[in-house]
Amino acid sequence: MELRIGLIGCGAIGKEHIKRLQYKLQRCRIVAVSDVLESGAKAAAELAGGVKWYMDVPSIVNDPEVDAVVVCSPGFAHKEAILCAIEAGKPVFTEKPLATTAADCREIVEAEMASGKHLVQVGFMRRYDRGYNQVKQILDSNEFGAPLIVKCTHRNPEVGTNYDTPMAVHDTAIHEIDVLHWLIDDEYVSAQVLMPKTTKYSHPALKDPQIMLLKTKSGAIIDLEVFVNCKFGYDINCEVICEEGVVHMPAPSFPSVRRAGYYATPIEQSWINRFIDSYDVELQNWVDCAKRGAVEGPTAWDGYVAAVTADALVKAQQTGAEEPIVTGVMPAFYRQ
Numbered sequence: 001m002e003l004r005i006g007l008i009g010c011g012a013i014g015k016e017h018i019k020r021l022q023y024k025l026q027r028c029r030i031v032a033v034s035d036v037l038e039s040g041a042k043a044a045a046e047l048a049g050g051v052k053w054y055m056d057v058p059s060i061v062n063d064p065e066v067d068a069v070v071v072c073s074p075g076f077a078h079k080e081a082i083l084c085a086i087e088a089g090k091p092v093f094t095e096k097p098l099a100t101t102a103a104d105c106r107e108i109v110e111a112e113m114a115s116g117k118h119l120v121q122v123g124f125m126r127r128y129d130r131g132y133n134q135v136k137q138i139l140d141s142n143e144f145g146a147p148l149i150v151k152c153t154h155r156n157p158e159v160g161t162n163y164d165t166p167m168a169v170h171d172t173a174i175h176e177i178d179v180l181h182w183l184i185d186d187e188y189v190s191a192q193v194l195m196p197k198t199t200k201y202s203h204p205a206l207k208d209p210q211i212m213l214l215k216t217k218s219g220a221i222i223d224l225e226v227f228v229n230c231k232f233g234y235d236i237n238c239e240v241i242c243e244e245g246v247v248h249m250p251a252p253s254f255p256s257v258r259r260a261g262y263y264a265t266p267i268e269q270s271w272i273n274r275f276i277d278s279y280d281v282e283l284q285n286w287v288d289c290a291k292r293g294a295v296e297g298p299t300a301w302d303g304y305v306a307a308v309t310a311d312a313l314v315k316a317q318q319t320g321a322e323e324p325i326v327t328g329v330m331p332a333f334y335r336q
């Protein structure tokens with residue numbers, strides 16, 4: 001039996017996921033879509049091959065033909081859709097963030113625990129990227145000893161003038177925030193942000209680049225450079241320095257070229273292309289898990305941890321001090 005999906009929010013990523021779920025992935029099909037904009041909902045219904053469309057969350061979630069829900073609305077609208085799906089007892093995949101405040105994330109965590117069922121997965125797709133998984137496999141083998149330092153870069157060619165200093169956390173570092181504690185199997189305890197000289201390509205509301213430092217419970221230190229006007233490409237790097245060796249995440253492969261006096265390898269330019277494969281793996285895994293009532297990917301707790309960590313980093317951007325990250329103990333429900 002195919003998983004019958006209702007997809008909420010038919011904007012940029014919503015349309016991508018409709019195409020992916022309807023025409024590319026296996027064992028699932030979109031049966032309904034919804035958007036606050038009638039024309040958006042109708043166009044997405046057509047894109048999905050002429051499915052039902054709605055303009056409100058309860059109608060699509062409670063449609064008896066919908067087995068599971070995918071949320072692609074803007075972050076501020078996620079909470080309503082997720083809580084509605086939990087109340088209906090239906091699996092729900094939400095694009096990141098889980099919700100826009102730590103308090104709202106906590107409310108979702110409590111609602112899911114009260115339901116007694118694992119229903120929520122957050123769309124942190126880097127956990128499905130081949131490179132991160134190769135690094136994790138090596139770290140989990142224990143052959144390199146414990147991770148001591150993690151050095152990462154998240155560089156982007158350029159951003160619009162509406163992108164400001166806190167967005168370096170909420171829109172950019174948020175992916176590292178989720179993937180790195182999973183990668184080294186540790187918990188964050190504090191955050192600090194160092195502000196080097198700002199590039200001439202930035203503007204007064206954006207400090208760029210930034211160096212974000214995250215300390216973990218075991219004492220490891222993560223050093224993440226976020227540089228969103230680096231000019232040369234979308235450059236994601238991750239190197240883990242361990243007790244008995246160093247593990248470097250592979251870069252996406254491009255042909256090397258010899259031309260005009262240079263021997264060169266291109267650098268990816270677009271974030272969409274860099275992680276395009278991981279969206280497919282992520283959603284296929286979610287479909288297969290949802291069919292058997294399981295959640296293997298980032299949980300609501302992970303979404304809550306990301307929100308608390310992001311808040312500490314934004315505070316650290318302002319204070320320059322080392323700020324505590326206090327999530328409390330992970331409930332037993334999420335350790336299963």
Ligand code: NAP
Pocket residue numbers: 008009010011012013014034035036037040057072073074075077095096097123124125
């Ligand atoms: P978008 O293009 O603005 O699309 C959002 C769509 O949802 C719009 O059609 C919007 O309609 C509609 N909408 C607004 N409120 C709604 C509601 N209450 N119920 C149903 N639909 C609603 O945004 P996007 O770029 O696709 O991003 C959507 C989400 O995906 C965000 O949370 C974003 O962070 C996440 N995202 C994740 C990744 C990733 O790498 N994992 C990448 C991109 C985006 P109007 O335009 O009329 O408001």
